Amino acid sequence: MSISQRSDDDEGRQAWLRGVAADVARQDRSSSAERAADILRRSITEGALRPGAQLSEIELTEVLDVSRNTLREAFRLLTHEGLLVYKLHRGVFVPELDEHDVVDLYRLRRVLEVDVLRGLTHRTPELPGERLKPLEDDLLDAEAAALDGRWAAVGTANMRFHRHLIGLADSSRLDDITGRLLAELRLLFHVIATPQELHEPYIARNRSIYQLLCDRQYEQAADVLQDYLLDSEQGLLDAFRAR
Amino acid sequence: MSISQRSDDDEGRQAWLRGVAADVARQDRSSSAERAADILRRSITEGALRPGAQLSEIELTEVLDVSRNTLREAFRLLTHEGLLVYKLHRGVFVPELDEHDVVDLYRLRRVLEVDVLRGLTHRTPELPGERLKPLEDDLLDAEAAALDGRWAAVGTANMRFHRHLIGLADSSRLDDITGRLLAELRLLFHVIATPQELHEPYIARNRSIYQLLCDRQYEQAADVLQDYLLDSEQGLLDAFRAR
DNA sequence: GAGTAGAGATTGTTCAACAATCCTGCAAGA
DNA sequence: TCTTGCAGGATTGTTGAACAATCTCTACTC
Numbered sequence: 004m005s006i007s008q009r010s011d012d013d014e015g016r017q018a019w020l021r022g023v024a025a026d027v028a029r030q031d032r033s034s035s036a037e038r039a040a041d042i043l044r045r046s047i048t049e050g051a052l053r054p055g056a057q058l059s060e061i062e063l064t065e066v067l068d069v070s071r072n073t074l075r076e077a078f079r080l081l082t083h084e085g086l087l088v089y090k091l092h093r094g095v096f097v098p099e100l101d102e103h104d105v106v107d108l109y110r111l112r113r114v115l116e117v118d119v120l121r122g123l124t125h126r127t128p129e130l131p132g133e134r135l136k137p138l139e140d141d142l143l144d145a146e147a148a149a150l151d152g153r154w155a156a157v158g159t160a161n162m163r164f165h166r167h168l169i170g171l172a173d174s175s176r177l178d179d180i181t182g183r184l185l186a187e188l189r190l191l192f193h194v195i196a197t198p199q200e201l202h203e204p205y206i207a208r209n210r211s212i213y214q215l216l217c218d219r220q221y222e223q224a225a226d227v228l229q230d231y232l233l234d235s236e237q238g239l240l241d242a243f244r245a246r
Numbered sequence: 247m248s249i250s251q252r253s254d255d256d257e258g259r260q261a262w263l264r265g266v267a268a269d270v271a272r273q274d275r276s277s278s279a280e281r282a283a284d285i286l287r288r289s290i291t292e293g294a295l296r297p298g299a300q301l302s303e304i305e306l307t308e309v310l311d312v313s314r315n316t317l318r319e320a321f322r323l324l325t326h327e328g329l330l331v332y333k334l335h336r337g338v339f340v341p342e343l344d345e346h347d348v349v350d351l352y353r354l355r356r357v358l359e360v361d362v363l364r365g366l367t368h369r370t371p372e373l374p375g376e377r378l379k380p381l382e383d384d385l386l387d388a389e390a391a392a393l394d395g396r397w398a399a400v401g402t403a404n405m406r407f408h409r410h411l412i413g414l415a416d417s418s419r420l421d422d423i424t425g426r427l428l429a430e431l432r433l434l435f436h437v438i439a440t441p442q443e444l445h446e447p448y449i450a451r452n453r454s455i456y457q458l459l460c461d462r463q464y465e466q467a468a469d470v471l472q473d474y475l476l477d478s479e480q481g482l483l484d485a486f487r488a489r
Numbered sequence: 490g491a492g493t494a495g496a497g498a499t500t501g502t503t504c505a506a507c508a509a510t511c512c513t514g515c516a517a518g519a
Numbered sequence: 520t521c522t523t524g525c526a527g528g529a530t531t532g533t534t535g536a537a538c539a540a541t542c543t544c545t546a547c548t549c
Contacts, residue, residue, distance in 0.1 A: 034334065035533065060500070070534045072315060075501090076322065083326050085419075092500055092541045107417050114361045122353075174350050180423055277502075303531070313503050314531090335510045335531055 036076035039067045043077060047086050047097055048189045049155075054099040058087070085187045100191050102243050108184055108191075109236035113229060115181065116165065119172040120216075120225035130171065130219075137167045138213050145206050154198035161202055162188070164209050168228075195242045205235060282310045282320035290329050290340055291429070292398070293436045297342040301330070328426045329433070343434050345486050351427055351434075352479035356472060358424065359408065362415045363459075363468035372462075373414065380410045381456050388449050397441035404445055405431070407452050411471075438485045448478060 043063075046052045064074050078095050081087040088098045123130055145160035162185050169181040195201055208231045215224035286306075289295045301321070303314050310317065321338050324330040331341045366373055388403035405428045412424040438444055451474045458467035 071500095072535090073533060079322055079326075093543095094500065107419055110365075110417065111419060114357060118357045172353075174353065176350055176354060176427075180354075184419075279502080304529095313505085315503065318532095319502090336512095337531065 034076075035069050036073050036080065039069050039074060039077035040080040042067060043081055044084070044086060044186075047081075048186065050193050052097050054097045054190055054193060056097045057093075058095045058097075060094070083183075085183050086190070098187075098190060100187065102240055104187070105191060105236060105239050105243065108187055109232060109239075111180075111184055112165075113232045115177065115184075116168060116232065117225050117229050119169055119177070120212075120221050120228055122172060123216075123221040130216075132217070134171060135213065135216055137170075138164055138216070141167060142206070142210050142213055145202075145209070149203060149206055152199075154202050157202040157206065158189075158192055158198060161205055161209060164213075168212075191239060194246060195239070196246065197242065201238060201242060204238075205231065278312045279316050279319035279323065282306075282312050282317055283323040285310060286320060286324055287327070287329060290324070291432050295340050296436060297340045297433055299340045301338045301340070303337070328430045341430070341433060343430060345483055347430070348434060348479060348482050348486065351430055352475060352482075354423075354427060355408075356475045358420065359411060359475065360468050360472050362412055362420070363464055363471055365415060366459075366464040375460070377414060378456065378459055380413075381407055381459070384410060385449070385453050385456055388445075388452070392446060392449055395442075397445050400445040400449065401432075401435055401441060404448055404452060407456075411455075434482060437489060438482070439489070440485065444481060444485060447481075448474065 043052070043058070052058070058078070060071055060074060064071055067074065067077075069077075078087055078089070082089060082095070085098070087095045089095055141160050141164035145157050145164070148154075148156035148160060166178075166181055166185060169177055192198065192201065208227065212224050212227050212231070215221075215227065286295070286301070295301070303317060307314055307317055312320075321330055321332070325332060325338070329340070330338045332338055384403050384407035388400050388407070391397075391399035391403060409421075409424055409428060412420055435441065435444065451470065455467050455470050455474070458464075458470065
């Protein structure tokens, strides 16, 4: 993207400018509440704040250096994502999900993700091959992390893979919903003692889904994904009961 | 839009808001923020605040008689429902949805609602008959409203029918998602000139779905619903283009 | 041991002031 | 004529303090 390459391609240049503008906007356009929410989100998804933990307002206003009003705004953003729950006059807590939530979450994941892949069959125009690039990157990340035994990182990469899978549908609402579902799923992972068993088997299955997508075998990919999700759900339920 | 026309619009809008405010004040509500959100929600869903309209904080603090913080809290509640959008440092606006949003919303509605009905086939324990009672109430409401020509009320009752339909799945997350989808759909209805054509044909089809559910013909009900949603989407798109 | 009253701590709500940002209009320069 | 830069006024973003409502825990009574 060199600037010196000034062809008479006005459209391309405008697109480039728009891309830069969007990049800058993403960096700069965030309120204090969103920044505070970012920090809390990472603390929760990475396990520093365990399910059941209470978040004290006074303590966090000091740590995050924001006012109570702004902090409460951040709480609301995360509540919307399902990463926090309010208990009236008692405060906000990291939710403790149970087996019923596993079933609920996976039911939604199955119907949404599988439908996205099946929908690719009738998509017009046909899915460009470069749209699959982020998926391959996620796979490489997961495989590299697995070699090092970093199972939490494997889980993260696997989730990003599925988020990119959903992204193929080009639906902002679907992306929103998926973001929330996967965030809640991370909460569930934190109560599991053996992350290796939970994540390792699915690296290869994700790659086979990816390969089928590359070959435009969308229906077969959807079938593999369906089985994948059923097995993954069962694995989580087993881990829960063995706890 | 001329200045004078805009001024008239503003006056009418304020008068309307005051009317609703007096209306809601009769009920005792828990918090001022909830009460303010109620007023705004009705103003938006009933069309007094049109898509694209900006909600001025100063103006609304005076009309609703709450502080700016409380008002902003109400804004957050409605943003979560999809009835408002924030633009940083520019304020809150009633979202303007377009044909692309229609397609996006209906795609989600189809996959979710149809899956709920198909899922009833394998449900254990079998769906108790009394779970269908709310659906019949909604149908009666819609039919009564149609006789009086209250087409907006017909639309409301139809939406409640579909919300109750989703409720049969017993999934709190699905209920959340549906609430938001239907709220966005209401925004779309406001740009339609002929509400009768939009809502009337679907009363009978909702009843036929209901009847099939009573007879435990879940797969057939799902098929009818699928066609229903495809036709409804097409009707909305046609109305959009004829605008 | 059961129940209750009250103190202390935490959250819920509101307000007013200040800081940061956007929009508008106008003037200078190419 | 068109662009660019700059005030200024208007609007939103953020804060801290104050007070009300509610919960939790302790101590006391019976």
